Amino acid sequence: MPAQFLLYGATGYTGELIARAAVQRGLQPILAGRNLSTVQKLADELKLPYRAFNLNNPVLLDENLVNVGVVLNCAGPFAFTANKLAQACVRVQAHYLDIAGEVPEFQALHAYDEAARAANIMLLPGVGFGIVPSDCLALHLKQRLPEAVQLSLAFQAQGGISRGTVLTTLKDLPNPGAIRQSGELIAIRAGTQKRNIDFGSGLVPAVTNPWRGDIFTAYYSTGIPTIKTYTVYPMALRIVMALSKPLKSILSSTTLQNFLKRLAQRQPAGPNAQERAQGKTILWGEVIDGHGTHVVSRLSGPEAYDFTVLTALSIAERVLSGEIQSGFHTPSQVYGADFILNMPGVERTNVA
DSSP states (O other), X not given: OOSOEEXXXXXXXXXXXXXXXXXXXXXXXXXXXXXXHHHHHXXXXXXXXXXXXXSSOHHHHHHHXXXXXXXXXXXXXXXXXXXXXXXXXXXXXXXXXXOOOBHHHHHHHHTTHHHHHHHTOEEEOOOXXXXXXXXXXXXXXXXXXXXXXXXXXXXXXXXXXXXXXXXXXXXXTTXXXXXXXXXXXXXXXXXXXXXXXXXXXSEEXXXXXXXBTHHHHHHHHHOOSEEEEEEOOOHHHHHHHHTTTTTHHHHTOHHHHHHHHHHHHTSOSSOOHHHHHHOEEEEEEEEEETTSOEEEEEEEEEOHHHHHHHHHHHHHHHHHTTOOOSEEOOHHHHHOGGGGGGSTTOEEEEOO
């Protein structure tokens, strides 16, 4: 398989961060995206090869993946890109990675597990901050308490958010997410359950975030049947979440969605370098067994976008070197609970 990877969505906020960091690490990704002029401009600056194509024509898509061993998809919302790129990777026998972080995208790609095994390629979505640190933390907790039957994960992030993340949140807001109960996905709305969590500096309110892909991935990583995920949100967003059911028709209306998208497009693409340097992330996890025994661990690390750059490129490098398992997998299934400790600035603490 060719030792080359293609970075699709290279001119988006996170994609460009990854492209620039890849060059600093001595990698030479093929930059790709839909817009020829923007892709070419970045590729010329970084002295990298490039390709411009959309994902709607399967024949053209396959042609653009010729001589590509690994595809790293950074083009969100992933509901519109992951499925098409993953199918193409199965057809041309290229490993597929992305930085998605929500349940539906993982469900869709899991359906190609058998086809990926037959093609001897790996489907590994969620190689960014949205999954890797929490997935590794979940497996670490499972190893601490092997008979665990309940898992709770939460995160608190300090730093800005990208325009793409805002657009994804706006798309999801009218819709329910899920928790996992006795192995099954149960639909619930965001913010319906609240929990005060100590991330290391005292209790802070967090609410259920049922869109997080951990609801799907952690089940496969750990086998724990009941899983909930929480996030610390600003009060204003918690209020909107609480009203998402009675306001569903308004929030999902084309008029309001288009208006909110226009507002989001006027915002900066994402946090600047100084904001990222000052930011940080803290994750908290708890598992409980059938006897009520519980253990708690925390994991801290860089700002979320910088975290994504580190984990995505580290995994891309491992895949390029042949460290793969064919089929659909989660990050910790392939690289273990301690993989995250290889990232600079990451610390893990067992609290209880």
